Amino acid sequence: MTAMAHPARWLVALAATTLAACEVGTIGPGGGGGDDDDDDPVGPDARELMPSYRVVVAPETAETTLGTEVTYVIAVDATDWSGAVTLAASGAPASWTVSITPTVLDVTDGGTATAELRVVIPPNGEAATAGRALAIDATAAPGARVATTSVTVADEYIFPIAAGTGTGLHWGPMAGGLLRLRAGTTLRIPNADSVGHRIHAGGGVMNHQPATMAPGGAYVVTVEDGSDTIYWHDHGQGTGEVNINAQ
Numbered sequence: 001m002t003a004m005a006h007p008a009r010w011l012v013a014l015a016a017t018t019l020a021a022c023e024v025g026t027i028g029p030g031g032g033g034g035d036d037d038d039d040d041p042v043g044p045d046a047r048e049l050m051p052s053y054r055v056v057v058a059p060e061t062a063e064t065t066l067g068t069e070v071t072y073v074i075a076v077d078a079t080d081w082s083g084a085v086t087l088a089a090s091g092a093p094a095s096w097t098v099s100i101t102p103t104v105l106d107v108t109d110g111g112t113a114t115a116e117l118r119v120v121i122p123p124n125g126e127a128a129t130a131g132r133a134l135a136i137d138a139t140a141a142p143g144a145r146v147a148t149t150s151v152t153v154a155d156e157y158i159f160p161i162a163a164g165t166g167t168g169l170h171w172g173p174m175a176g177g178l179l180r181l182r183a184g185t186t187l188r189i190p191n192a193d194s195v196g197h198r199i200h201a202g203g204g205v206m207n208h209q210p211a212t213m214a215p216g217g218a219y220v221v222t223v224e225d226g227s228d229t230i231y232w233h234d235h236g237q238g239t240g241e242v243n244i245n246a247q
Contacts, residue, residue, distance in 0.1 A: 204228030
């Protein structure tokens, strides 16, 4: 009986001889050869079991004005790993206050843990009309991760006349207080009350309102460098005043 008479048996025998004579493997990403299961640490099975975690911030973008705050949710999930993830924020101007609560999350394999990112922009804080990117820097045993979000802050401070003010005490808890702004900021005073109001100003940072504004109206000015005291012209200084300092 010859090998050519039974070609299938001959091919099986040839394959067995070849495998016995040499080691067969694949070239992995690290450049080494050998069997995938034993010698390739980043082969398909190893990749599936590699400890890892992910950081996501929501919302991806936010828009606000001066004198407000924005909150975000930071979510961290883990795969094939459990442990502590330390969070920190960067990228905000020095005039903003940024905090993360809590700063350390304990995540479990297959689970998700969350923290709150709080960004407070004071009335005299730096605006970000083109948007400001904020980075959430995470560190943990599997390595570092970075997630990003952004906030757009209009160069405007909204100082509303609250509903129900009438002819009584104006400005609420701000009466007699000091409002600090940056020179060049837009000050918007909307009238949410049911009666008319007129802003009295001495010209130190803004002009006196020329006429009484009806409910639903607004007085919009750009404050100048200096100090001033404002109150309701129609109702008298005794109904409350606010000192403004702009620099």
